[in-house]
Amino acid sequence: MTDRSQSCGGSCGCKPEAETVDESRRGFLAGAAMAGASVIAPGVTLFAYGAGEAQAAGADPKKRWGMLIDVSKCVDGCTGCVTACQTENGWKTTGRPATDPQWIRKVTLRDPKTGATKSAPIMCQHCAEPPCADVCPTGASFKRADGIVLVDRHRCIGCRYCMMACPYKARSFVHEALEDQKPHAPRGMGTVEGCTLCVHRVDKGVAPACVEACAKSGGAIMFGDIADPNSEISKVIATYATMQIRGDLGVDPGVRYRNL
Amino acid sequence: MANIVYTECRGGQRFWMLFVGLLVLVAIGGLSALYMEHNGHIVTGMSNEIVWGMPHVFAVFLIVIASGVLNIASLGSVFGEMHYKPKARLSGVLAITFLVGGLAILVLDLGRPDRLTVAMTNYNFRSIFAWNVILYSGFIGVVLAYLVVQMTRRWAKFTPHVGLAAFLWRLTLTTGTGSIFGFLMARSPYGSAVLAPLFIAMSLAYGLAVFILIRLALESSASQGLGDELLQRLMRLLVIFVGSVLYFSGVFHFTSIYTAWRVDWEAYLLLDGGLYTLLFWGLYVILGTLVPMVMLYGRSGISRTREIVSSVLVLVGGFAHIYIIIVGGQAYPLQLFPGYEVASSFNDGIVARYVPTLPEIGLGLGGTALALVLAMMAMRLFRLLPKGEGESYADAA
Amino acid sequence: MSERSSLERLILVVSVLVMTVLAGIIGAHAGEVPLPSVPKATGGSCVAPPDVMRRNHMSMLKHGRDLSVRQGERVEGGRLTGCIDCHAVSDGKGGQVTVSSPQHFCRTCHDYAAVKIDCFECHASRPEQAPKATDASPDTPSSALAALADYAKEVAR
Numbered sequence: 001m002t003d004r005s006q007s008c009g010g011s012c013g014c015k016p017e018a019e020t021v022d023e024s025r026r027g028f029l030a031g032a033a034m035a036g037a038s039v040i041a042p043g044v045t046l047f048a049y050g051a052g053e054a055q056a057a058g059a060d061p062k063k064r065w066g067m068l069i070d071v072s073k074c075v076d077g078c079t080g081c082v083t084a085c086q087t088e089n090g091w092k093t094t095g096r097p098a099t100d101p102q103w104i105r106k107v108t109l110r111d112p113k114t115g116a117t118k119s120a121p122i123m124c125q126h127c128a129e130p131p132c133a134d135v136c137p138t139g140a141s142f143k144r145a146d147g148i149v150l151v152d153r154h155r156c157i158g159c160r161y162c163m164m165a166c167p168y169k170a171r172s173f174v175h176e177a178l179e180d181q182k183p184h185a186p187r188g189m190g191t192v193e194g195c196t197l198c199v200h201r202v203d204k205g206v207a208p209a210c211v212e213a214c215a216k217s218g219g220a221i222m223f224g225d226i227a228d229p230n231s232e233i234s235k236v237i238a239t240y241a242t243m244q245i246r247g248d249l250g251v252d253p254g255v256r257y258r259n260l
Numbered sequence: 261m262a263n264i265v266y267t268e269c270r271g272g273q274r275f276w277m278l279f280v281g282l283l284v285l286v287a288i289g290g291l292s293a294l295y296m297e298h299n300g301h302i303v304t305g306m307s308n309e310i311v312w313g314m315p316h317v318f319a320v321f322l323i324v325i326a327s328g329v330l331n332i333a334s335l336g337s338v339f340g341e342m343h344y345k346p347k348a349r350l351s352g353v354l355a356i357t358f359l360v361g362g363l364a365i366l367v368l369d370l371g372r373p374d375r376l377t378v379a380m381t382n383y384n385f386r387s388i389f390a391w392n393v394i395l396y397s398g399f400i401g402v403v404l405a406y407l408v409v410q411m412t413r414r415w416a417k418f419t420p421h422v423g424l425a426a427f428l429w430r431l432t433l434t435t436g437t438g439s440i441f442g443f444l445m446a447r448s449p450y451g452s453a454v455l456a457p458l459f460i461a462m463s464l465a466y467g468l469a470v471f472i473l474i475r476l477a478l479e480s481s482a483s484q485g486l487g488d489e490l491l492q493r494l495m496r497l498l499v500i501f502v503g504s505v506l507y508f509s510g511v512f513h514f515t516s517i518y519t520a521w522r523v524d525w526e527a528y529l530l531l532d533g534g535l536y537t538l539l540f541w542g543l544y545v546i547l548g549t550l551v552p553m554v555m556l557y558g559r560s561g562i563s564r565t566r567e568i569v570s571s572v573l574v575l576v577g578g579f580a581h582i583y584i585i586i587v588g589g590q591a592y593p594l595q596l597f598p599g600y601e602v603a604s605s606f607n608d609g610i611v612a613r614y615v616p617t618l619p620e621i622g623l624g625l626g627g628t629a630l631a632l633v634l635a636m637m638a639m640r641l642f643r644l645l646p647k648g649e650g651e652s653y654a655d656a657a
Numbered sequence: 658m659s660e661r662s663s664l665e666r667l668i669l670v671v672s673v674l675v676m677t678v679l680a681g682i683i684g685a686h687a688g689e690v691p692l693p694s695v696p697k698a699t700g701g702s703c704v705a706p707p708d709v710m711r712r713n714h715m716s717m718l719k720h721g722r723d724l725s726v727r728q729g730e731r732v733e734g735g736r737l738t739g740c741i742d743c744h745a746v747s748d749g750k751g752g753q754v755t756v757s758s759p760q761h762f763c764r765t766c767h768d769y770a771a772v773k774i775d776c777f778e779c780h781a782s783r784p785e786q787a788p789k790a791t792d793a794s795p796d797t798p799s800s801a802l803a804a805l806a807d808y809a810k811e812v813a814r
Contacts, residue, residue: 059729082605097606098307098613107604109597122596122604131446137389138382144729152726153779157379158371160311161389167446169594169606173311173371175302179755181781183738188779189300190371203731245596249446260597 064128064147065197066226066254067211068233068242069120073220076119079106081221084213085123088198090182101172101187103195104210109260120260121210121221124149124170124195125245125253132162132171141192147227147254148197156191163192167246170194226254264346266643269478269636279636282629289626292619293368301371304620309612310590315369317583318624321466322362322631323396323437324459324582327430328467330355330403334430337410337423343490346646348423351471352407353638354631355430356400358470361631363396365623388439395433402429411642434460441585448525449589452515458508465501466578468494469571474635476568478645488562495567499556502574506549509581525592528611529584536588539580548577587614693769696762700743711766714740718776737776742784756782 082104086092091101104123110116130149132141140155141162151162151171163171171194174187184200187193198208206212207223214221224233236242242256269275296303306313333348333355335341367373383390406426409415438459444450472494513530516522529536552570559566591612596602602609638644703710704717718737724730744762745753754760756777759768763782767774776782 058724093605098309099302100308102308102606105604105606105608107596107602107608109600109602111599112601131444133384134386135389135443136384137387137393138379139384140382142727144727146729148729150726154722154726155375155378155382156372157375159389160371161387161440163308163311164590165444165446167594168596169309169608172308173301175307176300179757180783180786181779183741183781183785186779186781190297191779192371199729203729246446 059145059148061145062227063225064227064254065202066126066147066224066233066256067197067208068222068236068256068258070220070222070258071118071120072259073218074118074120075218075220076108076117078217080213080217081121081210082106084209085195088182088201088209089185089187089196090180091187091193099175101174101193102169103172103193118260120257122168122170122245123210123255124197125168125251125255126195126197128252128254129250131165131167131249131251135161135165137161144199148199148202149194150196150199151192151194153186153188153191153193158190158192160192167249167251226256265647266349267645267647268641268643269639269645271640275636275640279633282633282636285629286626286633288622289365289368289624289629292622292626293373295619296369296623297373303617305615305617306620307612307614309607310587310614312586312590313614314587314616314620315365315623315627317579317586318627319362319365319369320437320586321579321582322358322365322627324434324463324578325467325470326355326358326362326631327399327434327437328463328465329358329471330426330430331464331467332471333406334423334427337419338427343493347471347475348410349407349642349644350474350639352403352410352426353642353644354471354474354635355403357634357638358631359396359399360634361627361629364630365627368623368627388436388443392433392436392440395429395436399429399433402426430463431460434463441589447589447592447594448516448522449529449585449592452512454508454512454515455585458505458512461501461504461508462578462581465498465505465574468498468501469574469578472498472567472571473575476564478639491562491567492560495556495559495570498571498574499553502549502553505578505581506545521595521598524595528592529588533588536584536591539588540584543580544577544584547573548580549574552577590614690769693765695765696744696746696760698743698762699745703743704739737780741780741782745784752786753783 085104089103091103093100104121106119107122108117108119126143126147126149128143128147130141130143133139133143133149136142137159138155138157140152140157141149142152143149158173160173163173171192173192174189177189178187181187185196198206198210201208211221211223222233222236224231226234226237228234229238236258237256240258242258243260244253244256247253304313330351332344332351336343336345336348367376370376379393383393385391402422403426406419406422409418409422435456438456441450442453442455472491513526517526529540531537533540552573555566555570591614593607593609593611596608705713710717718740721732721736724732725736746758746760746762748754748758756764756774758764761782763774763776
């Protein structure tokens with residue numbers, strides 16, 4: 001075997017002591033940690049939802065992240081949450097709705113009897129029993145320990161069975177080649193994607209982008225740990241009547257709606 | 261009947277011309293797949309609403325045929341109908357090649373066909389799809405074993421056992437294929453256990469029709485007599501099978517009509533679904549079911565034209581039927597808010613549009629051609645066809 | 658057609674195949690490909706020395722990716738974004754090159770070794786270009802650091 005490295009003559013001659021490896025990495029990582037701590041400030045409602053320290057060990061099985069959408073506060077014609085999601089996760093519409101990514105969409109409902117209209121955002125409902133994860137042949141669709149339903153695109157083969165199984169039309173297939181994706185939101189042609197509940201933000205203790213945007217224009221979306229009876233969101237769910245879309249299917253969505 | 265002498269297909273000009281023609285189709289299929297892979301699915305008519313399109317109609321059609329065509333062999337070694345025994349080898353080979361053709365389409369339509377190894381190393385056992393991967397590859401293995409025991413003197417005594425295993429395996433396989441749709445509880449056009457027996461009935465009918473057509477084609481090109489009496493039996497079977505598809509289809513739609521949240525879909529499909537209604541009544545029910553049944557029912561004479569026309573009609577109707585199940589079922593909008601009129605940027609509440617593009621059809625035809633090319637190669641290389649079969653059958657009778 | 662002639666044909670096909678492969682191998686040795694010139698990183702020291710990284714970056718990334726995607730353990734330093742930030746190559750116009758450029762850090766070696774990179778089918782191949790609206794860099798939990806240190810130690814062994 002020939003070693004083609006330029007900085008190092010032999011393949012084993014310059015193999016460092018484990019300690020050296022550690023030391024250099026520690027320096028690198030300490031720097032990264034400091035940089036992290038200093039830029040946290042602009043984030044809204046940091047750690048207010050109880051994430052943070054616990055996240056070190058990964059998704060916490062004692063938590064279940066969820067949302068409560070108050071339809072009466074959702075302004076018809078407002079697409080703040082959709083725009084925020086697009087900006088945060090880097091997906092765009094090209095005017096071809098059938099093949100465009102649709103991580104979140106505003107649906108207008110009209111009661112034909114009274115003529116009354118309502119509007120509400122629909123995205124991945126982060127089911128407790130996600131049909132997408134059940135049907136996925138490779139286990140690419142899965143539910144994290146804290147209830148967030150994701151697509152592991154390292155395993156996704158693009159069979160689209162999850163899209164057949166999803167009751168909410170919440171998943172999209174990437175039909176075209178992409179470039180310059182957001183570093184924290186990888187997406188690629190030939191794989192399936194959907195709302196991640198802004199998992200990269202939640203893991204840092206920051207609320208999803210749509211929640212943050214909605215807070216500025218109506219405050220219809222609440223986010224939090226629905227498994228914790230003392231969380232804000234659980235208290236509201238306990239007090240008022242809320243519903244789950246297609247609750248009859250028994251998939252127990254983590255996104256609830258109020259005044260629908 | 262004691263000694264059936266088998267022979268290869270001798271070829272000849274028509275054989276090779278057809279072979280080259282099919283190879284061209286296979287090449288077109290390959291190029292279509294490359295084109296789709298390179299540009300992404302944007303070059304197909306499929307979308308986030310019609311996620312499975314023409315390639316899947318072809319693939320399911322071929323897979324259903326594959327399991328059905330094996331029944332000729334099963335009739336011989338499982339049900340003791342010795343008249344069918346000379347057909348068993350061809351039946352087994354066709355089962356394998358049609359399955360390979362169908363799977364090739366499915367795999368090449370994946371968003372990431374290059375990750376096939378991922379699909380083979382990561383199994384989610386809650387997924388009927390993952391089970392199907394095992395059922396499909398196992399089917400090829402079992403049928404290969406079936407062929408080997410049939411074709412070697414030494415292991416010939418195992419034929420009934422391996423034949424039974426193959427028969428049970430094919431029933432499971434078609435149940436699995438039907439369950440792909442049967443397990444989709446959220447969509448009104450699917451989510452019914454009846455889909456599994458419906459798919460089995462479809463496999464019996466369409467598999468038999470394909471077998472009859474291929475045997476008749478061989479008869480004319482290489483003077484391999486099928487035997488008139490046997491042909492008559494097969495046609496009678498075809499009537500029964502086509503009738504049972506209609507029966508299960510009827511049960512399926514009647515159950516849906518009696519389910520409150522599904523009745524909208526049934527009204528759409530059966531009355532005002534435009535193309536889908538036309539395909540259902542015109543192609544599937546009338547041309548693909550009633551016409552061939554009337555043509556064949558109670559006829560004692562044999563007319564090659566009638567057999568060919570009725571088998572072709574059954575297949576055309578079958579293709580339309582699968583198209584309605586797969587594409588029509590997705591086109592109908594998901595009901596998220598019963599009782600409300602909905603509108604959104606993602607066509608909520610609107611029937612999805614689907615126009616297949618050329619690469620999709622090319623891929624489907626390519627897979628079908630692949631099944632036939634492989635079958636022709638097998639016929640040329642191995643001794644699959646009984647020599648002077650017509651006479652040997654007459655002797656036995 | 659007799660069986661013998663089919664056998665002869667098979668031998669012919671196989672020998673043509675073998676000769677093509679041999680010709681390829683010999684041809685490849687005839688003209689030596691120049692060694693890649695690897696661009697310098699912009700950050701401080703790497704998580705491990707170059708020769709360790711060179712051999713093990715793929716398993717470190719894979720380890721990190723499975724932990725972070727499936728378990729939600731955000732392993733600092735085992736993340737592709739960390740590599741990309743530090744190893745970005747300037748495009749001379751104030752930005753950085755994407756993987757479509759042969760100058761891209763990953764491509765210099767991967768082109769040389771003729772190994773396909775799958776990462777950038779989905780992942781960004783350069784740091785985010787426009788200034789971020791809400792920047793919140795991750796905090797680095799100490800237990801994740803320890804886990805990575807253990808892992809790198811294991812890999813380096």
